[in-house]
Amino acid sequence: MYKLHAFAQSGNAYKVALLLQALKLSWSPVHLPFSEFAGGIQRSESWRQDVNVMGELPVLEVDGRRLTQSAAIMLFLADKHGAYGGANADERQEVMRWLFFDNHKFTSYLATLRFMKSFLPTEPHPEVMKFLRGRVDNAFGIAEKHLSTREYVVGSQPTIADMSMCGYLYYPADESGYDIARQYPAMAAWLERLKGLPGWKPPYELLPGERVAPKW
């Protein structure tokens, strides 16, 4: 039985939950309430010592170990269960390439922008938001072009690269300000295809915790 430390607002935790579902594994969430996360509990010395020295979710508990970093967790699960890691060595290399792109450029700017727009206690500075939108537009443009000629990010079947890149894309449009269905048709079609993954559910149904109305 896997235990996933998570809350519904965490797209990074959602990535791992999607893979656990797709692999049809038995798992249960360990809920960190979003109010505690927003209050910064993950930055405390005790939380870092007890849960994750990097001060982040997701954390996956398995066989007495605590695995962290969604991409590393997904690579571990794909290897262990022999699925979604790419059909051969070339695809595996491509999966890694897109995972790194996702973590550095695709998820990170989008997640930061969404967090600032929806959850910051004080109104974010317009210039900061403009900068982040520029970075997101750039990353989305790359994904849109890539997906306009193919069904999945790597190869002809879904992989963990898809599950990583879609992690923040099923949240309601008002949380990030991006309406993907309207603005990015190839990405929108790809997101519809990924709903066919075994056990797929949107984040607020798959992970524990309530929606919080966007603040800004």
Ligand SMILES: N[C@@H](CCC(=O)N[C@@H](CS)C(=O)NCC(=O)O)C(=O)O
């Ligand atoms: N690269 C990490 C990013 C994890 C991450 O940033 N998680 C957020 C929650 S979605 C977090 O715990 N942030 C804590 C903080 O920045 O203080 C991953 O993919 O697991």
